Amino acid sequence: MEQIGPEHLARRLRDIGQRVTPQRLAILGALRPGEHLSADEVFAAVESSLPGVNRSTVYRTLEMLRDLSLVSETDLGGGARQYERIEGRHHHLICQGCGRQQELEDALVAPLRSTIFERYGFAAGIEHLAIFGLCGECAR
Amino acid sequence: MEQIGPEHLARRLRDIGQRVTPQRLAILGALRPGEHLSADEVFAAVESSLPGVNRSTVYRTLEMLRDLSLVSETDLGGGARQYERIEGRHHHLICQGCGRQQELEDALVAPLRSTIFERYGFAAGIEHLAIFGLCGECAR
DNA sequence: ATCGCAGATGCAACTTTTTGCAGGTGCGGT
């Protein structure tokens, strides 16, 4: 059971050589594992706890957090991308027929990661994959 | 060696129950395997061969072609998504350190597709994966 | 060949995301 607090986040940022700013704490604090938010929703949440924050700061910070693998960014083609704090790898199967989503355990994806490393020496991230296709029902 | 012409594309569209329109032929015709274009570049190309086409038509058509797996859509985080005609599956390894791209054969990804199908009965597309991470050089 | 209509397109407004730049601020070094 991991407790997350401002100091925890601050340490995590500092550990990876990033500056700790109120904006970043607020943005990271607005995200939690298992909850998908759009950039705009993040903005709204941050705005209430720290008025005056700019949209572009939210976008830039989310981009940075994505690059650091602290946050996943997923484009479900629905007009706005979804952001989520990463706490352990997981993936989604998205049916293009009915739109339903299903979680996919990382165990199935892990072999791909290792194969890629063996074959290319490439350390693949693959923190959060969005795999599109057709579910059993819709395939018929 | 596959020859592609307007009639070929038309047949392909009709086969999957889609209407054949000059706009669609032009858009599909502007794309070719191995060449990544942004939506705007597609628009420019189409515009010259078929003046008056609207941007939103380009976006809507690209979206449809993506859903039909005729075209791949990839977000390389560089401001605009890249589109490419699919002729056989292939994937990319993208290094977040140096930005270099490397092709990844589908053979390595195919097992994931089958595992997902066995386990969930889900027919995954995965036509064109963009996998981020660190190449051998940058990992050091 | 013609008709009818579901599906496509053009248009315009709107939302979402990116970018250049000027000023502000965290934090390592003193």
Add this chain to the structure above:
DNA sequence: ACCGCACCTGCAAAAAGTTGCATCTGCGAT
């Protein structure tokens, strides 16, 4: 405790992508 400056942020404008609606058009049925 204070300085300096590289890194951040806010701002404003532009670029990229989406949507609602009225009109148009491919194509199956007549």
